[in-house]
Structures are given as C-alpha cells and as structure tokens.
Amino acid sequence: MLKKFTPLVAVLSLGISAFAEDTPMEKEMGTMNKAYKALKKSIEDPAQKAENLKFIAQIKKTNDAASKMEPKTLADQPAAAKAAYLEKFKASMADFGKHVDALEAAVNAGNTAAAKAEFDKLNELKKKGHEEFKKD
Ligand code: HEM
Structure with missing residues (x-):
C-alpha cells in the first residue's frame, strides 16, 4: 500500500520544492x-x-544584478x-543605486x-x- 504511494509522494514533494524555489x-x-x-550593526x-x-x-553588486531582472x-x-511597469521598476532600482553610491561616498569621507x-x-x-513591486 505504502509502496504504491511512494512515487506519488515523491512527485508531489518535487512539485512543492519547485514551487518554493x-x-x-x-x-x-x-x-x-x-x-x-550586517551593515546596520557597523554603519555608525x-x-x-x-x-x-x-x-x-x-x-551594489546585487542591486546591479537585480536591476536587470524582472519582478514576479x-x-x-x-x-x-x-x-511601463518594468521601466518604473528599473527607475526605482536605479534610484536605489544612486543612494548606495551616496552611502559609499559618505563612508569613504568618514x-x-x-x-x-x-x-x-x-x-x-x-x-x-x-510595496510597489513585490507580492506578499
Ligand atoms: C535594503 C534594500 C533591500 C533589501 C534588504 C531587500 C530584501 C528583500 C528580500 C529579503 C526579499 C525576499 C526574498 C525571498 O523571498 O526569498 C526581497 C524581494 C523583492 N524585493 Fe527587495 N530588498 C531591498 C530593496 C528593494 C528595492 C529597492 C526594490 C525595488 C525597487 C525591491 C524589490 C523586490 C522585489 C520585486 C522582490 C520580489 C522578488 C521577485 O519578484 O522575484 N527590493 N527583497
């Protein structure tokens, strides 16, 4: 009985892990x-x-990479x-990137x-x- 269901369980769990990826x-x-x-602890x-x-x-690196991707x-x-939605997303990521640069400059300047x-x-x-681009 259990044997019969094992492949089904395997298929189901594969499906669930693919969904959760x-x-x-x-x-x-x-x-x-x-x-x-990590930065939160040491930025000051x-x-x-x-x-x-x-x-x-x-x-910076992760922001650059994510900027080239599409949100779900x-x-x-x-x-x-x-x-237009994708353009707006990219513009928001670019703005975020500008502030990452400003953060870097401030740290460099002490x-x-x-x-x-x-x-x-x-x-x-x-x-x-x-709020704008991510599902819960
Ligand atoms: C300090 C900055 C940020 C942190 C720490 C952060 C962190 C995260 C985390 C933890 C997730 C969930 C990952 C998961 O479910 O495995 C996520 C997802 C996401 N974030 Fe951010 N985020 C940041 C900035 C941003 C910005 C600026 C945007 C857009 C302008 C953004 C857009 C998204 C989107 C769209 C997703 C869903 C991913 C998808 O659609 O595949 N995030 N973020």
Missing part, C-alpha cells in the same frame, strides 16, 4: 538582505570603514502596461551622519519598492 531576484535580494543587516562606527565598504559593495509581479500586469542618513534612506526605498 527562489527566483533569481529573490536570491539577489537575499544576499542584499544579509549585507544590509567609522573604525569599521573597510568592513562597511565591503558590505556596500555587496549591496510583472506577470500580473495587463499586457499593455507591462513595458561622514558618519551622512552615512546613517543614506542608510536610512535605503530602508525607506526598500519599503517603497516592496
């Missing part, structure tokens, strides 16, 4: 999330400049709205107050980006 963008975002969380410590620059470089929510847009302000700005843009 991260999209390429989710993978990039996951990397960005780790770097961002100028003595950790080298570490901070390393995390910022990771955020693109599939839910009506055909006529897809191009300007802790400016670095903290840019760090907080990234959080604001993340929330806005998720």
Whole structure:
C-alpha cells in the first residue's frame, strides 16, 4: 500500500520544492538582505570603514544584478502596461543605486551622519519598492 504511494509522494514533494524555489531576484535580494543587516550593526562606527565598504559593495553588486531582472509581479500586469511597469521598476532600482553610491561616498569621507542618513534612506526605498513591486 505504502509502496504504491511512494512515487506519488515523491512527485508531489518535487512539485512543492519547485514551487518554493527562489527566483533569481529573490536570491539577489537575499544576499542584499544579509549585507544590509550586517551593515546596520557597523554603519555608525567609522573604525569599521573597510568592513562597511565591503558590505556596500555587496549591496551594489546585487542591486546591479537585480536591476536587470524582472519582478514576479510583472506577470500580473495587463499586457499593455507591462513595458511601463518594468521601466518604473528599473527607475526605482536605479534610484536605489544612486543612494548606495551616496552611502559609499559618505563612508569613504568618514561622514558618519551622512552615512546613517543614506542608510536610512535605503530602508525607506526598500519599503517603497516592496510595496510597489513585490507580492506578499
Ligand atoms: C535594503 C534594500 C533591500 C533589501 C534588504 C531587500 C530584501 C528583500 C528580500 C529579503 C526579499 C525576499 C526574498 C525571498 O523571498 O526569498 C526581497 C524581494 C523583492 N524585493 Fe527587495 N530588498 C531591498 C530593496 C528593494 C528595492 C529597492 C526594490 C525595488 C525597487 C525591491 C524589490 C523586490 C522585489 C520585486 C522582490 C520580489 C522578488 C521577485 O519578484 O522575484 N527590493 N527583497
């Protein structure tokens, strides 16, 4: 009895794992999330400049990669709205990238107050980006 069902269970679990697999963008975002969380602990410590620059470089790299990808929510847009939606997404990612550059410049200059302000700005843009382009 159990034997008979084993292939079915195997097929079902394969299906579930395929469903649960991260999209390429989710993978990039996951990397960005780790770097961002790590940075949170040290961004106000100028003595950790080298570490901070390393995390910022990771955020930059993942942002560049994710900017070239398509969010899952693109599939839910009506055909006529897809191009504009994708443009808007790319513009938001580009704006985020500008603030990552500003954060890098502030850390390089040893300007802790400016670095903290840019760090907080990234959080604001993340929330806005998720509201606009991410499903729950
Ligand atoms: C500090 C900045 C950010 C962090 C830490 C972050 C983090 C994350 C995390 C943890 C996920 C979920 C990954 C998963 O489910 O495995 C995610 C997904 C996503 N994020 Fe971000 N995010 C940031 C900025 C942004 C920005 C600026 C945008 C858009 C302008 C954005 C758009 C998205 C989208 C669209 C998804 C869903 C992925 C998909 O559609 O495949 N994120 N993000």
